[in-house]
Amino acid sequence: MLKKRFIQGVFALSYLKFPLKTLGLSLFVTIALNASAASNSNSSELKQNLSIGLTPQKSLQETFDGWYHSDGTASIISEPNYQSLNFVLSGESQDDSRTLVLIAKDYITQNANKFGLNQKSISELTVTSIRQNSDFSVVRLEQKVNGLSVYGSSIAITINKESKITFVASNTITGIDFDKKMTSNNKSKITKEQAIAIASSYLGFKEIKFNKAELVFYKEQSGNQFETWKVRISPNGGKASDWELLIDSSTGKILRAEDKLRRIEGKGMVYKPDPVTATHHVYGDKGFVDNTDSPTSSNTSQIPKDSPVLTATRSSVTLKDIKLVDGKYILESKYAKCDDTEQPKDNACPAEVKAEFNYTRTNKYFDAVTAFYAIDTFMRYVNETLNVKVMPYQYKTGVNYDPHGLNGEDNSHYSESSGKMAMGQGGVDDSEDSMVVVHELGHGIHDWITHGNAGNTDADGIGEGTGDYLASAYVRDLPENTWKPTDPQYNWVMRWDGHNPFWPGRVSNWNIGRKYPSDVVNTGDSHKSGQYWSSCNLVARDKIGGVAMDKAFLNGLSKTIETTNQVGAAQAIINAAKDMKYTKDQINAIAYAYNTACTYNVKVPVTE
Numbered sequence: 001m002l003k004k005r006f007i008q009g010v011f012a013l014s015y016l017k018f019p020l021k022t023l024g025l026s027l028f029v030t031i032a033l034n035a036s037a038a039s040n041s042n043s044s045e046l047k048q049n050l051s052i053g054l055t056p057q058k059s060l061q062e063t064f065d066g067w068y069h070s071d072g073t074a075s076i077i078s079e080p081n082y083q084s085l086n087f088v089l090s091g092e093s094q095d096d097s098r099t100l101v102l103i104a105k106d107y108i109t110q111n112a113n114k115f116g117l118n119q120k121s122i123s124e125l126t127v128t129s130i131r132q133n134s135d136f137s138v139v140r141l142e143q144k145v146n147g148l149s150v151y152g153s154s155i156a157i158t159i160n161k162e163s164k165i166t167f168v169a170s171n172t173i174t175g176i177d178f179d180k181k182m183t184s185n186n187k188s189k190i191t192k193e194q195a196i197a198i199a200s201s202y203l204g205f206k207e208i209k210f211n212k213a214e215l216v217f218y219k220e221q222s223g224n225q226f227e228t229w230k231v232r233i234s235p236n237g238g239k240a241s242d243w244e245l246l247i248d249s250s251t252g253k254i255l256r257a258e259d260k261l262r263r264i265e266g267k268g269m270v271y272k273p274d275p276v277t278a279t280h281h282v283y284g285d286k287g288f289v290d291n292t293d294s295p296t297s298s299n300t301s302q303i304p305k306d307s308p309v310l311t312a313t314r315s316s317v318t319l320k321d322i323k324l325v326d327g328k329y330i331l332e333s334k335y336a337k338c339d340d341t342e343q344p345k346d347n348a349c350p351a352e353v354k355a356e357f358n359y360t361r362t363n364k365y366f367d368a369v370t371a372f373y374a375i376d377t378f379m380r381y382v383n384e385t386l387n388v389k390v391m392p393y394q395y396k397t398g399v400n401y402d403p404h405g406l407n408g409e410d411n412s413h414y415s416e417s418s419g420k421m422a423m424g425q426g427g428v429d430d431s432e433d434s435m436v437v438v439h440e441l442g443h444g445i446h447d448w449i450t451h452g453n454a455g456n457t458d459a460d461g462i463g464e465g466t467g468d469y470l471a472s473a474y475v476r477d478l479p480e481n482t483w484k485p486t487d488p489q490y491n492w493v494m495r496w497d498g499h500n501p502f503w504p505g506r507v508s509n510w511n512i513g514r515k516y517p518s519d520v521v522n523t524g525d526s527h528k529s530g531q532y533w534s535s536c537n538l539v540a541r542d543k544i545g546g547v548a549m550d551k552a553f554l555n556g557l558s559k560t561i562e563t564t565n566q567v568g569a570a571q572a573i574i575n576a577a578k579d580m581k582y583t584k585d586q587i588n589a590i591a592y593a594y595n596t597a598c599t600y601n602v603k604v605p606v607t608e
C-alpha cells in the first residue's frame with residue numbers, strides 16, 4: 001500500500017509541467033508526506049525502485065592501443081605513443097602546468113576521432129585539475145556546453161617528463177547539439193532550493209545531513225538534451241546513502257537518480273562456522289585438534305599453530321561494508337566492530353592497506369575475522385532478512401566485540417552494562433567457533449530487544465537457552481553445515497570449542513525425556529536449564545522454518561521482562577505468532593513443540 005502511494009507521489013512530481021512558483025510550498029509538503037511514509041521501509045527493493053535512468057555498463061572492445069566503447073570512442077588508451085611536436089616541458093612546474101594543458105589539448109585535437117569530438121566540443125574542453133607527480137603528470141578535462149559541465153564527461157591524460165603521452169582514460173559525450181535550446185522557458189526555471197526540496201521529498205528524507213546543487217548539461221542516451229540541477233544529498237539518520245539526482249531545471253522532473261555511497265567489500269578467510277562442522281568431522285579426528293604445543297592443556301597463553309588440515313578448512317568470505325579509516329581497512333561495519341577493549345590488550349583487531357584479511361589461525365588477527373563474519377552476518381540476518389530491528393542501545397556503533405578478551409580465559413561473555421562482548425582463548429580460541437560467538441551475541445540481542453530487561457536467572461536459564469537457540473539457528477542455516485537432523489552432531493552446540501577434552505559442550509535435543517519444570521528449573525546451572533529452552537524452540541523451528549520461527553521468537557522475546565520464565569516467554573512467542581498473522585498450521589506446529597515435544601502447556605491462541 002505504501003509503495004503504491006509513494007509511486008503516485010513521484011509521478012505527480014516527475015511530470016510537473018507547470019511553473020512551480022505558482023504552486024508554492026504546499027506541493028512539496030504533500031509529496032514529502034507521501035515519500036516519508038514510504039521511507040519507513042529500508043529494503044533494498046525500495047532503494048532499487050528509487051534509482052532512475054541508470055544504464056548497465058557496456059562491454060568494451062579491445063584494439064591495438066587500448067579499449068573502446070561500442071560507438072568507437074576511447075575508454076582506455078594504454079599505448080597512445082604520442083609525442084607533442086609543438087610543446088615541450090621545461091621541468092619548471094609553474095611553466096609546465098600551462099604546457100601540460102597545451103600538450104593534452106594538442107593530443108586531443110590531433111586525435112579528435114578517438115574521442116568523437118568536433119571542433120566546437122574541443123574548443124569548449126575545460127581543465128578541471130592538473131596533478132604533477134614526480135615522474136609524470138595527469139591533466140583532467142571535462143566537456144562544457146554554454147559554460148555548463150557536461151554530465152559524465154571526463155578525460156584524464158597522463159604525460160611523462162619527456163612530454164610524451166603515456167596513458168589516457170576517457171568518457172566523452174558525443175553528438176551534442178550546441179544550438180538546440182535546452183529549456184523550454186527560462187523564466188519558469190526552478191531554483192536551487194526547489195531542486196533540493198524535490199530531491200529530498202522524492203527520497204523521503206526527514207532530515208538532510210548534506211546537500212549541494214549545481215546546474216549541469218545532461219544528454220540522455222536517447223539524445224535528448226537538458227539543463228539540469230545536479231543535486232547531491234544525504235540523509236541525517238536512517239540508512240546511510242549518498243544520492244546524486246539530475247532534475248530538469250525547467251520541469252522539475254527527475255531524470256536520473258543514483259545512490260553513490262561506496263560500500264567497501266572486504267575479503268577474508270574464516271572458519272564457517274568452525275573447522276569440524278564444515279568438514280563432517282568431530283574434535284579429535286586426525287588433524288582436528290587445537291594444534292598447540294601442549295594440546296591437552298587448556299593453558300590460556302598458548303598460540304594456536306597452523307596445520308595443513310586446519311588451514312584448508314577455512315572458507316573465503318565477503319566482509320560487507322567495512323570501513324576505510326586513515327588509509328587502512330578495518331573490521332567495522334554497520335553491524336559489527338572489532339575493538340580491543342579487554343585484557344589481554346594484544347591489538348587483535350587488524351588494519352590493512354588492502355581490504356583483504358587472509359590469515360591462518362596462528363596469526364593473532366585470524367580470530368577477529370571469524371568473529372566479525374559471524375556477528376555481522378547474523379546481525380544482518382536479524383535486522384534485514386527477519387526485519388526485526390535490534391541494535392545495541394549502549395553505544396552508537398555496530399556490535400562491539402573483542403576477539404581476545406577475558407584475560408585469555410576459556411570463556412566468553414556479553415556485558416549488559418557496556419553492551420560489549422568478548423571471547424577468551426583458553427582451550428580452543430572461542431572466536432574460532434562461531435556458535436560461541438553467536439551465543440554471546442544472543443545475550444546481546446536478548447538485552448537490546450528487551451531494552452535492558454533480559455531475563456537470565458540461574459534458576460531458569462532462559463538467557464543461556466536464547467543464546468544456544470540463536471547459535472543453532474545460525475549454524476543449521478549455513479550451507480556449510482554438513483550434519484543432518486538424523487546425526488547426533490546436528491544437535492551439538494559449540495562443536496569445536498566444546499565436545500572436546502576441554503569442555504563437553506551442550507546439546508539442542510535436551511528436551512527429549514525431560515519435563516518442565518521438574519527436570520529443568522533449579523538445576524543449579526543456568527546453561528544446563530537453558531538447553532530445554534533452546535531445544536523446544538528448535539523443534540518448532542525445524543517444523544515451520546527458520547525465518548518464520550526466528551521472527552516469532554525474537555518478537556515474542558521483545559514482549560518479556562526480566563523475571564519472565566521459559567513458560568512465560570513461550571506464551572509470548574506463540575501469541576506473537578498470532579499477532580503476526582501466522583497460519584493455523586504454523587501456530588499448531590509451535591504448540592506441538594511447546595506442549596507435546598516439551599511440557600510448557602502454553603495456551604494455544606485461536607485463529608480465525
Ligand SMILES: [Zn+2]
Pocket residue numbers: 439440443463464467
Ligand atoms: Zn551464555
